[in-house]
Every structure is written in structure tokens, then in C-alpha cells.
Amino acid sequence: MTIASHLQELRRKHENLSTLVEQEQRSPAADALRIAELKKQKMRLKEEMARLGHH
Template identity: 60%
Template sequence: MSLSSHLQELKKKHQHLSDHVAVMQRSPATDDLEIAKLKKQKLMLKEEINKLSTH
């Protein structure tokens, strides 16, 4: 897998998590721990994307 396709895949995953978090935050039966886990995953993906983009 090339670097650019890997970056695209990471960005897709990040966007999917963003969308999922937004939906969960609008839901009345929100699990705050689950949202926190998803946000942590988003942050880790964002850091990975940034790291790979600068190299």
C-alpha cells in the first residue's frame, strides 16, 4: 500500500469516527465512556495522519 493510499484510508477512518461521535452525542442514550474512547481513537488517527503527512 502506498503512503498516499494509506493516508486516504486513515482520513476515511477519522471521518467515520467523527460522524459516529456526532450521532452519539445527539442521542439521548449516550454512553460517555464510549464517546471518550472514540474521541481517543480519532486523536490517535489524527496524530498518525499528521506524522505521515510531514514525512
């Protein structure tokens, strides 16, 4: 897998997590722990994208 394709996959996962966070936050039975975990996953992906983008 090339760096460019890996970055593209990371962006796709980040967008999917963003959608999940939005859905969870709109839910009447929102689970704060699940939202926090999804946000942590998003941050890890963002950090990885930044790290790969500087090469």
C-alpha cells in the first residue's frame, strides 16, 4: 500500500467516525463513553495522517 492510498483510507475512516460521533450525539440515549472513544479514535487517525503527510 502506498502512503497516498494509506492516507486516503485513513481519511475515509476519519469521516466515518465523524458521522458516527454526530449520530451518537443526536441520539436521545447518547452514550458519553462511546462518544469519547470514537473521538479518541478520530484523534489517533488524525495524528497518523499528520505524521504520514509530513513525509
